[in-house]
Amino acid sequence: MSENIVEIKNLNKWYGEFHVLKDINLSVKKGEIIVVCGPSGSGKSTLIRCINYLEKFQEGSIVVDGVQLSDDIKKIKAIREDVAMVFQHFNLFPHLSILDNLTLAPIWVKKKPKKEAVATAMKFLERVGIADQADKYPNQLSGGQQQRVAIARSLCKNPNVMLFDEPTSALDPEMVSEVLDVMIELAQEGRTMICVTHEMGFAKKVADRIIFMDAGQIVEENTPQEFFSNPESDRLKLFLEQILSH
Amino acid sequence: MAIFEQKKTRTAPSNTQGIIPWIRENLFSSPLNSIMTFLGIVFLYWIIPPFVQWAYIDANFSGTTREACTSGGACWVFVKMKMDMFMYGFYPQNEIWRLKTALGLFIVLLVAFKFIRNYKISFLLLNIYFLVAFILVNGGFFGLEHIPTDKWGGLMLTVVVAAVGIICSFPIGIIVAFGRASDLPIIRSICITYVEFIRGVPLITILFMSSIILPLFFPEGMTFDKLLRALIGITLFQAAYVAEIIRGGLQSISKGQYEAADAVGLSYWQKMLLVILPQALKVAIPNLVGAFISLFQDTTLVLIIGLFDLLAMVRITAADSTWLGMETEGYVFVTFIFWAFCFTMSRYSQKLERQFDTNLR
Numbered sequence: 001m002s003e004n005i006v007e008i009k010n011l012n013k014w015y016g017e018f019h020v021l022k023d024i025n026l027s028v029k030k031g032e033i034i035v036v037c038g039p040s041g042s043g044k045s046t047l048i049r050c051i052n053y054l055e056k057f058q059e060g061s062i063v064v065d066g067v068q069l070s071d072d073i074k075k076i077k078a079i080r081e082d083v084a085m086v087f088q089h090f091n092l093f094p095h096l097s098i099l100d101n102l103t104l105a106p107i108w109v110k111k112k113p114k115k116e117a118v119a120t121a122m123k124f125l126e127r128v129g130i131a132d133q134a135d136k137y138p139n140q141l142s143g144g145q146q147q148r149v150a151i152a153r154s155l156c157k158n159p160n161v162m163l164f165d166e167p168t169s170a171l172d173p174e175m176v177s178e179v180l181d182v183m184i185e186l187a188q189e190g191r192t193m194i195c196v197t198h199e200m201g202f203a204k205k206v207a208d209r210i211i212f213m214d215a216g217q218i219v220e221e222n223t224p225q226e227f228f229s230n231p232e233s234d235r236l237k238l239f240l241e242q243i244l245s246h
Numbered sequence: 247m248a249i250f251e252q253k254k255t256r257t258a259p260s261n262t263q264g265i266i267p268w269i270r271e272n273l274f275s276s277p278l279n280s281i282m283t284f285l286g287i288v289f290l291y292w293i294i295p296p297f298v299q300w301a302y303i304d305a306n307f308s309g310t311t312r313e314a315c316t317s318g319g320a321c322w323v324f325v326k327m328k329m330d331m332f333m334y335g336f337y338p339q340n341e342i343w344r345l346k347t348a349l350g351l352f353i354v355l356l357v358a359f360k361f362i363r364n365y366k367i368s369f370l371l372l373n374i375y376f377l378v379a380f381i382l383v384n385g386g387f388f389g390l391e392h393i394p395t396d397k398w399g400g401l402m403l404t405v406v407v408a409a410v411g412i413i414c415s416f417p418i419g420i421i422v423a424f425g426r427a428s429d430l431p432i433i434r435s436i437c438i439t440y441v442e443f444i445r446g447v448p449l450i451t452i453l454f455m456s457s458i459i460l461p462l463f464f465p466e467g468m469t470f471d472k473l474l475r476a477l478i479g480i481t482l483f484q485a486a487y488v489a490e491i492i493r494g495g496l497q498s499i500s501k502g503q504y505e506a507a508d509a510v511g512l513s514y515w516q517k518m519l520l521v522i523l524p525q526a527l528k529v530a531i532p533n534l535v536g537a538f539i540s541l542f543q544d545t546t547l548v549l550i551i552g553l554f555d556l557l558a559m560v561r562i563t564a565a566d567s568t569w570l571g572m573e574t575e576g577y578v579f580v581t582f583i584f585w586a587f588c589f590t591m592s593r594y595s596q597k598l599e600r601q602f603d604t605n606l607r
Contacts, residue, residue, distance in 0.1 A: 052509055053508075054508060080511040081511045084509070084510075087506060091500075091502040093503065093506070093507075093525075094525065095528065104520060104521075105512060137604040138604075139604060153510065154510075157511065
């Protein structure tokens with residue numbers, strides 16, 4: 001068994017006739033921070049959504065923490081208990097209070113006693129700085145607060161891998177940094193994170209590796225320093241020019 | 247350097263608030279609006295005073311016979327004397343206490359629900375109540391005389407049919423809606439066939455089928471209570487409509503909710519029951535209550551298979567030779583009762599909507 005916590009081999013995926021992911025190979029070590037970037041439609045979200053099987057794939061294999069992903073419902077369940085995801089649009093459950101959002105899965109999936117689940121939830125709400133909002137409903141919070149709640153919710157199951165799908169793209173500019181601060185803290189704690197994001201400052205600061213995707217392929221993969229100072233492919237040079245020129 | 251200074255808040259100008267600006271803005275904002283307001287007032291003046299004159303000022307309330315009605319207005323004595331018929335149909339006089347007890351227990355239950363916060367206990371109590379109410383109304387246990395369903399009638403029958411229809415169709419409707427939204431083609435097509443078949447047939451046809459055609463398929467000598475057959479027909483009918491309304495609610499839930507529920511590790515049933523259904527039902531409340539209100543009114547159709555509900559009681563009581571020609575009073579009274587029930591349901595739905603509104607700002 002290697003030390004790779006996520007191992008993706010020859011992953012291919014089609015939406016109908018459209019080939020979205022082409023021969024993706026990626027291994028992530030325990031504790032690594034991977035940032036995935038690329039133009040829209042390049043398949044980066046689809047890639048990380050394959051890791052917790054929100055998207056089916058037709059060819060190739062994904063192994064997470066020693067479990068080979070397949071149609072088997074038990075394996076999907078095992079992987080989803082191990083892998084947390086933070087979405088672009090937060091996807092909090094609007095009919096439940098913040099606290100209930102956090103305790104829902106621990107109580108029903110992990111069968112934890114309510115007291116314990118609440119204690120864990122409050123601990124994580126405190127970490128992301130919104131313990132005082134626990135009794136409110138998601139729509140009463142600002143976007144940045146909601147996203148921090150979503151991060152706290154994903155932390156409640158103590159995941160080995162955290163997936164972030166453009167966590168700051170739907171936020172007002174003033175709220176981006178409060179979410180990034182939480183993510184940076186998590187990164188420094190040594191959690192394995194795979195983040196799809198365009199926050200290049202975040203990538204420079206905490207990423208171990210940056211992956212650049214275009215048209216369903218991994219074009220380039222490098223350390224942040226090399227990635228920004230020595231881009232190899234013309235596609236990446238163009239991309240960097242466009243996002244860094246303003 | 248520019249200094250940012252917050253300005254003080256002021257109250258709104260006084261000429262935009264209060265009754266007179268409201269009237270000017272809402273009733274006389276344009277010539278057309280003024281004309282409509284005027285016509286509306288004339289119409290109300292034309293309708294309301296004569297009705298009040300007939301139903302209250304000239305009406306007769308006291309007395310026990312037709313002869314007491316002398317003043318030319320409504321003869322409410324008729325309704326008073328036939329009240330038991332309107333309420334309980336042909337239910338035996340000396341057993342009516344059982345119905346009253348069932349009603350009393352229901353009120354006790356409603357009060358108790360105000361204080362019981364644990365929904366498991368509430369659910370249990372509700373089920374116990376249904377059992378007790380059934381034993382009380384139907385009899386046949388604990389020395390209570392069995393009252394066959396052809397003796398049931400009046401408002402009590404209307405309420406039984408509507409309540410059973412609503413309560414039983416609700417879970418069936420939810421399951422059919424889930425089935426129709428399912429990924430499994432066989433389950434989906436069964437549910438679609440069911441819904442489309444039922445919705446293509448009028449309720450009257452279903453009642454006829456359940457009361458006349460269905461027994462033809464049963465073996466000789468096997469009988470099936472007429473009311474029970476009607477209840478099954480109404481429940482299946484209503485379930486199809488409930489299913490479609492809930493399906494509408496399900497479609498309003500964004501894909502992100504399903505994905506988030508999957509991502510936190512919930513199973514299919516946990517996802518549907520804990521995350522999706524509560525939100526879908528919230529969206530569906532106005533339409534669901536609308537469907538239940540129409541069901542309450544549609545229960546009057548059971549007359550055609552020989553069950554005598556509240557509306558049917560008007561015909562029967564006004565056919566009494568001493569009270570001939572009292573239909574008007576009967577229909578006005580029954581209209582009022584129907585309205586009171588439907589209005590209560592409608593208000594309750596608004597209360598539920600507010601209660602489940604979590605988009606508070």
